[in-house]
Amino acid sequence: MNAAFQAGAAQVDITPPLGTLINGDFITHYARYIHDPLYTKALVLQQGDTTIVLVIVDICAMPKDFLDEVKARIQAETGILPANILISSTHTHAAGSVASLLLGAADLPYRQKLPGLIVESVKAALQNRRPAKIGFGAVDVPEHVVCRRFFMKEGYRALNPVTGGLDGVKTNPFGDEHQIDRRVVPVDPQVGFLAVKGLDNQWISVLANYSLHYVGDWENGTITADYFGVFSDEIGRLLGADSRFVGMMSNGTSGEANIWDFLDPDRYPREHFAKSELIGKDIARKVCDALQTVAWQENPALSARYAEVEAGVRKPSAEELEAAKKLVAETYYETIQQVDMDVLRRIYAREQVLLNEYPDTILFPVQALRIGTGQIGALGGEFFAETGLRLKENRASYFTITMANGYIGYIPPAHEIERGGYETWRCRTSFLELGAEEIIRNRLNELL
Incomplete structure (x- = not known):
């Protein structure tokens, strides 16, 4: 050669x-x-x-x-x-x-x-x-190129659809631009x-x-x-x-x-x-x-x-999994056309159930x-x-x-x-x- x-x-x-x-x-x-x-x-x-x-x-x-x-x-x-x-x-x-x-x-x-x-x-x-x-x-x-993650002004509620709590930052704050404090x-x-x-x-x-x-x-x-x-x-x-x-x-x-x-x-x-x-x-x-x-x-x-690096997987707790299963069971995913916070909760509930099957x-x-x-x-x-x-x-x-x-x-x-x-x-x-x-x-x- x-x-x-x-x-x-x-x-x-x-x-x-x-x-x-x-x-x-x-x-x-x-x-x-x-x-x-x-x-x-x-x-x-x-x-x-x-x-x-x-x-x-x-x-x-x-x-x-x-x-x-x-x-x-x-x-x-x-x-x-x-x-x-x-x-x-x-x-x-x-x-x-x-x-x-x-x-x-x-x-x-x-x-x-x-x-x-x-x-x-x-x-x-x-x-x-x-x-x-x-x-x-x-x-x-x-x-x-800009950072799409923002610290928001005091009092802003950045909801987390997985935990049900609040995040410290907001990604892509569509409609809430006036609430932006600074990029992360x-x-x-x-x-x-x-x-x-x-x-x-x-x-x-x-x-x-x-x-x-x-x-x-x-x-x-x-x-x-x-x-x-x-x-x-x-x-x-x-x-x-x-x-x-x-x-x-x-x-x-x-x-x-x-x-x-x-x-x-x-x-x-x-x-x-x-x-x-x-x-x-x-x-x-x-x-x-x-x-x-x-x-x-x-x-x-x-x-x-x-x-190939071995890395651990974050999974839902038993309580989170049961709550997610309940939400999945009552959701008609095939009818979803628009995404709001309630839909995000349902999408991510399904994710918890599927993620739980991972190694x-x-x-x-x-x-x-x-x-x-x-x-x-x-x-x-x-x-x-x-x-x-x-x-x-x-x-x-x-x-x-x-x-x-x-x-x-x-x-x-x-x-x-x-x-x-x-x-x-x-x-x-x-x-x-x-x-x-x-x-x-x-x-x-x-x-x-």
């Missing part, structure tokens, strides 16, 4: 048909309108006997058992080790569903179809390999990126990473890649790349960050897709400018490390990749910016891809769980033990 560094990229259309179930909301939606295509995008890096694969999929979330099967298929058809394969969701909330989240159901035909398409994208990227070079960089884009925490404003060119200076791929949850400026029932897709198209156009180029945007540590700016709600256009277009294109412009000064590496060393511990996927002088961390859930910023400390070329190799849900730091708020409400998408974030972060630090 030629020891020279090679890279290849490819994308495969995964746009679901109309009628496909969409998750990512409190209730199920159905695809009624396709605004732009969705893709699975693969980037293959090879140096001697070491091959690393990064796959970014336009989807909300993919659970670990699903991705373990996909990786096994990739290994069977290509020989690439699962530990060297990173597969993540962009976390667009307007895609086909392969996971049951709250009342958002999984679409079984789409779940059966998607693995083959992901494998196809990896095999196509392998076919497209050619001698290459890489570069890492970063640029700050603070204007498009700073967010991560940085866009990190890995750039890949052929030795002929033709572009192969740019993989970017931004800690912005998603934009969501579309009507429910829409299929769209959100700003992730806008960036990917625009960066290729700005670079003058040919049709072989694959632009990729991954999700960083954005568990408490979005761009629904409750303190300045009029700073973006309100038309459907206008905000995601503006944000995606602006990030692409800034990355394109930063690419002009990238230091290229023609012979980067590659390595990968993977571990007492789960295995959480953690991965570290070294690509030349740069590093990429991968975590299988939604982490807060605090986690990503701590992982970046003393690392010049590093970013964290979340929703990678699995999806466990929110993993906030312990002090944020104690404060409460939507991201911490105990359910199947927020259930790890109080100290799980620290345990997982420390393990990733060790791997890095």
